Amino acid sequence: MMESIVRKRNTIGIIVTVLVIIIWLIWTLTPLLIMALSSIKTRREAFATPEIGDWLGVFNIFRFKPTTRHYKTLFSGAGFATYIWHGIVASISSAVIAITLGTLGAYGLSRGKIKQEDNLSFWIISTRMAPIVVVIVPLYYIFRKLGILQTIPGLIIAYTTFNLPFAMWLIKGFFDDVPIEIEEAAFVDGDTHWAVFRKVALPLVAPGIVASFVLCVLLSWNDFLFAAIIGGGPAKTVPVGITELQTAVEVRWGPINAAIIILVIPMIFLGVLIRKYLVQGLTMGAVRE
Amino acid sequence: MVIPVKILGQFRGDNTTYYNQQSFRKEIALVTNNGRELSVLHKKKFIFSFYGWMLIPAVILLLVITVYPFFWMIVMSLFKVAVRPGARNEFVGFQNYVNLVKDHLWVKGWGIQAKYVSMSLTLEFILGFAIALFLNRLRKGANVLTTVFLFPMMVAPVAVGFLYLYLFNASFGWYYWVLRSLGILKKGSILGDLHWALAGLVIADVWEWTPFMALILLAGLKKVPLDQLEAAKCDGAGSIRRFIDVVLPNMVPIIVIGVLIRFMDIMRYIDKIFVMTTGGPAGVTKTISYYLFDVAFHFFELGRGAAIGFVLLLITLGLAIAFVNILKKKGVQR
Numbered sequence: 077m078m079e080s081i082v083r084k085r086n087t088i089g090i091i092v093t094v095l096v097i098i099i100w101l102i103w104t105l106t107p108l109l110i111m112a113l114s115s116i117k118t119r120r121e122a123f124a125t126p127e128i129g130d131w132l133g134v135f136n137i138f139r140f141k142p143t144t145r146h147y148k149t150l151f152s153g154a155g156f157a158t159y160i161w162h163g164i165v166a167s168i169s170s171a172v173i174a175i176t177l178g179t180l181g182a183y184g185l186s187r188g189k190i191k192q193e194d195n196l197s198f199w200i201i202s203t204r205m206a207p208i209v210v211v212i213v214p215l216y217y218i219f220r221k222l223g224i225l226q227t228i229p230g231l232i233i234a235y236t237t238f239n240l241p242f243a244m245w246l247i248k249g250f251f252d253d254v255p256i257e258i259e260e261a262a263f264v265d266g267d268t269h270w271a272v273f274r275k276v277a278l279p280l281v282a283p284g285i286v287a288s289f290v291l292c293v294l295l296s297w298n299d300f301l302f303a304a305i306i307g308g309g310p311a312k313t314v315p316v317g318i319t320e321l322q323t324a325v326e327v328r329w330g331p332i333n334a335a336i337i338i339l340v341i342p343m344i345f346l347g348v349l350i351r352k353y354l355v356q357g358l359t360m361g362a363v364r365e
Numbered sequence: 366m367v368i369p370v371k372i373l374g375q376f377r378g379d380n381t382t383y384y385n386q387q388s389f390r391k392e393i394a395l396v397t398n399n400g401r402e403l404s405v406l407h408k409k410k411f412i413f414s415f416y417g418w419m420l421i422p423a424v425i426l427l428l429v430i431t432v433y434p435f436f437w438m439i440v441m442s443l444f445k446v447a448v449r450p451g452a453r454n455e456f457v458g459f460q461n462y463v464n465l466v467k468d469h470l471w472v473k474g475w476g477i478q479a480k481y482v483s484m485s486l487t488l489e490f491i492l493g494f495a496i497a498l499f500l501n502r503l504r505k506g507a508n509v510l511t512t513v514f515l516f517p518m519m520v521a522p523v524a525v526g527f528l529y530l531y532l533f534n535a536s537f538g539w540y541y542w543v544l545r546s547l548g549i550l551k552k553g554s555i556l557g558d559l560h561w562a563l564a565g566l567v568i569a570d571v572w573e574w575t576p577f578m579a580l581i582l583l584a585g586l587k588k589v590p591l592d593q594l595e596a597a598k599c600d601g602a603g604s605i606r607r608f609i610d611v612v613l614p615n616m617v618p619i620i621v622i623g624v625l626i627r628f629m630d631i632m633r634y635i636d637k638i639f640v641m642t643t644g645g646p647a648g649v650t651k652t653i654s655y656y657l658f659d660v661a662f663h664f665f666e667l668g669r670g671a672a673i674g675f676v677l678l679l680i681t682l683g684l685a686i687a688f689v690n691i692l693k694k695k696g697v698q699r
Contacts, residue, residue, distance in 0.1 A: 093499045097510065100496055104514060107528045107572065110539055114531070123537035128545045137539070173426075181423030188416030196424075202682055203431050205629045209657045210674035214434035217441060217667055237430045244423055269415040298521035300636045305662055315523040319640065322527075329531065336524045347519035351512055355580050358518070362622045365584045 108340075115333035116142045122329065146330035156317055156335065163313040166228055166303075167296035170235035171243075175289045178243030183273055185244070186251035187259075203241040204360060208301050211237060216305055226309035234306040235296040242295070242360070243288050249361030250284035251277060287353035290346050297343060314339045441671035448665045461672035471673065474653035481563060481652055482631050485570045489627060490620075492571065493578025500579065501586045511583070514576040522573070526640025529569040530556065533641075556642050562650050569637050574630070578623055585619030586612070625685060632681050653677060 114122040121140040126133020150156045190196065203211075215234060216225070224230035254277055262272045278285075300315040308316060318335045321328045347354060355365050442461050444454040465471050496514075500507050517525070532540040535554035544550040555561045589612050597607045635655045638644065644651035644659060651659070657677060661670030 089502070093502050096495070096499050097503075101510070101513065103572070104517060104576065106539075107532060108516060108520075110532065111528055125537050125539060125542045128542065131546065177423040177426055180419045184416040184419030184421075184423075188414065188420065190420075199431075200427075203427075205633075205682060205685055206678055207633045207654050207657075207674075207681060209635060209654050209661070210438070210678045211434065213657070213661050213667060213670045213674050214438040214441060216661070217446065218434060218437055233430060236426070237434075240423065240427060241431070273419075294519065298523075300521065300523040300639070301634075301658075315521055315636075318523060318527065322640075327530075332527055333531070336527055340520050340524050343519045343521070344516050347515055348512055351515070354515060354518075355584055358577060359581060359622055359626055362626075363581045363584050363619055365580075365587070 110137065111333050112337055113137060113140070114329065115146055115337050116140075116144065117330075118143055118145070119330060122333075146334040150331045150334050150338075153331075155312070156314075159312050159314045159317040160338070162228060162231075162307070162311055163297050163303075166231045166235060166307070166311075166313065167293045169232045170239050170296050171289050171292035173232070173236050174239035174243040174292050175247075175285060178240055178288070179247050179278075179285055181244045182247035183251055183277060186248045197245075200241040200245050201360065203238065204245070208238075212301060212305050219306055226307060226311050228307075228311050231303065231307040231311055231313075234302045235299065239292040239296060243292055246288045246291070246357060246361050247281065247285060249356070250281040250288075254280050284353060287350040287357060290350045291353075291357045294343055294346055298339075438671045438675055441668055442675050444668045446667035446671075454668070457668070461669050462676070464669070465672060465676065470648065470651065470656055471653070473648070474651055474656040477563070477650065478632070478652040478654065481566065481650075482628060484563070484567045485574075485631055486624060486627055488567065488571045489575045489578045490624060492575045493623075494582050496575070496579040497582035497586055500583050507583075511580060514579060516576075517573045518577055520573065522634050522636035523640055525569050525573050526637040529565065529572075529637075530641050533565055557646050559646060559649050562642055562646055566637060566641060566650055569641065570631065574627060578627065581619060581623045582616070585616045589615045621689070625688060628688075629681070629685065632677075 117140045124136045124139070126136055185193070185196070215237065219225045219230050219234075222230075224233070258280070259272050259276050262276045267275070297313075298315065299313075300319070303311075303313040303316045304319070307313060312320075314335065318332060318339065321332045321335065350357070352365070355363055443456065443458060445457050445461075446454050500510065503510070520528070529540075532538045533555040535541055535557070538555075541550070541555055544555070550561070555565045593611050593615070594607060597611050602610065632654060635652070635658055638650055638652065638655045639658070642650040644655050653673070654677065657670055657673045660666050660673060
C-alpha cells in the first residue's frame with residue numbers, strides 16, 4: 077500500500093520533470109534555431125510569419141528552400157573576412173599574454189607568502205566587477221593620447237585589461253588544488269624552483285590552463301564595447317561588423333543572421349570543449365562542479 | 366646536526382642515498398612548514414624570492430593597464446576634457462560631480478538600472494533554481510542536457526541582442542507573433558513600447574543567463590550532504606520542510622556567489638541595450654551604464670563621463686562588498 081503510493085508519486089514526478097525540461101529545451105534552442113534557419117532563407121521566406129492567432133502557421137518556419145546567398149553577400153562585400161581575422165588575432169594574442177603572465181603570477185601568488193595578499197586579491201577581483209563602460213572612459217583617453225586607438229595592438233592591450241586578472245585568478249585556483257607534498261618531494265630531490273614549477277606544477281594544472289586560455293579567447297571574441305570604442309575603424313572585429321549591418325535606413329537581416337551564426341558557432345564549440353571547467357571559469361573559481 | 370651536514374656535503378651528487386647540503390637544509394625548513402607555505406622560500410624578502418619574481422611581471426602589467434587608468438579616471442573627472450585631442454583641458458574641480466545631482470537623466474538612470482537588475486536577477490534566480498531542482502532529479506542525461514543548456518552563455522551579448530531584436534520585431538518576429546496570438550500583447554511593438562521595452566531586455570537577459578544560475582545551483586545541490594537529508598527524512602520531514610531546513614541553508618554560499626556574479630554582470634554589460642533599444646523609447650531603457658556610454662561616446666563629454674563612471678564604480682563595488690559582509694556576519698562563509 078505504502079509502496080504503491082510512493083511509486084505513483086514518482087511517476088507523476090518523472091512526467092513533470094521531463095515536461096519542464098522539454099519546455100526549457102525548446103525555450104533555449106528556439107531562438108538559435110530560428111536564427112540559423114533564417115540565415116539560409118530568402119528575405120520573403122524569413123519574414124513569413126502567419127496571421128495573428130493562426131497557430132498552424134508555425135510550420136511556416138520550416139517552409140523554405142535553403143540558400144547560401146547571405147553568406148556570399150557577407151564575404152563578397154568589403155571587410156567581413158578581415159573582421160574575422162582581426163577577431164582571431166586580437167583575442168588569441170591577448171589570451172597568450174594573459175595566460176603566460178597570468179600562469180607565472182598565479183604560481184607566485186599561490187605559493188608565495190605575501191603580506192598584501194588580501195589587497196592584491198581584492199584588486200584582481202574588482203577588475204572583474206567594474207562595469208566595462210567605466211573602464212573604457214579613461215582607457216579611451218589614454219589610448220587617444222598614445223595614438224593607439226583603432227589599432228590591433230590597442231585592442232590587444234584593452235582585452236588584456238580583463239583577461240590578465242581573470243586568467244591569473246582562475247589559474248591561481250588550479251595551483252591551489254595541487255597538493256603541496258608533490259612539490260616538496262621534488263624539492264627534496266634537489267630540484268630548483270624553476271624545475272619544480274616546470275616539471276611538477278605546470279603539467280598538473282595544464283588542463284586548467286588550456287580551459288582558461290579558451291575562456292580568454294571566448295571573452296575577447298565576444299566582446300563588443302572595447303572593439304567598438306578602442307578598436308573600430310581599421311581594427312573592427314565581428315561583433316562591431318554586425319552592428320554596422322544595422323543602419324538608420326535598413327536592417328539587413330539576412331547578412332546579420334549569417335554573421336551571427338559565424339560569430340556564435342565556434343564559441344559554442346569551444347564552450348562544449350571546456351564544459352568541465354566552465355562553471356569554475358565563469359564564477360572566478362568560486363564554484364566547482 | 367651541523368656536523369652530519371658537513372660530512373654529507375662531501376657526497377654531493379649522490380642524492381639517492383645521501384642528501385646534499387643544500388637540499389638537506391631545504392628539508393629542515395620543510396619540516397617546520399605549516400599549512401601550504403614552504404617556509405624555505407621565505408628566508409629572503411618576498412619580493413626578491415623566486416615567487417616574487419614570478420609575480421612581478423603580471424603585477425607591473427596590471428598596474429599599468431588597470432591602476433593607471435583608474436587614477437586617470439579620477440583626474441579626468443575633475444576636468445572638462447576637450448573633445449579634440451591636443452586641445453587643453455579645463456580644470457573645473459568638483460563641478461562634474463555637483464552637476465550629476467541636478468541631472469535628472471542621471472537620477473532616472475539609477476532607477477531604471479535598479480528595475481532592470483532586480484527584474485532580471487529575480488527571474489533568473491527563481492527559474493534557475495527550479496531548473497536546477499528538476500535537473501537534480503534526473504538519473505540519466507543530465508550531462509547532455511546541461512551541455513545544451515550552456516549554449517546561450519556562449520553567445521556573444523551583441524548576438525543575443527540581435528536574436529531578440531529579430532524575434533520581437535513587430536512585422537516578422539516569431540515571439541511577437543506568439544505574444545499577439547496568445548492575446549498577451551494587444552497592439553504596437555515590444556521594444557518600441559514604453560511599458561514593454563525594459564521587459565524585452567529582461568527576457569533576453571533571462572534567456573542568456575538563467576542556464577548559468579541553473580548550472581551553479583545544480584553544482585550546489587549536488588553538494589548538499591546526503592546524511593543530513595537522510596536524517597531529516599527519518600525525522601519525518603516532508604520534502605518542502607527538507608528543502609527549507611536542509612537544502613537552503615547548505616546552498617547559501619552558492620546562492621550568494623551566483624547572485625553577486627549576475628549582479629556584477631548585469632551592471633557590466635550594455636551590449637544588448639545598445640543593439641535592441643539604444644536606450645529608447647523615450648529613454649525608458651537608458652540605464653545608468655548606458656547613460657554613461659551616451660555621455661562619454663555620443664556627446665564625448667569625457668570628464669563628465671569619468672565622474673559618472675567613478676560614482677558607478679564605487680557604488681557597484683560598495684554594494685558587492687556590503688552584500689558579502691552582511692552574509693558573513695550571519696555566519697555564512699565560503
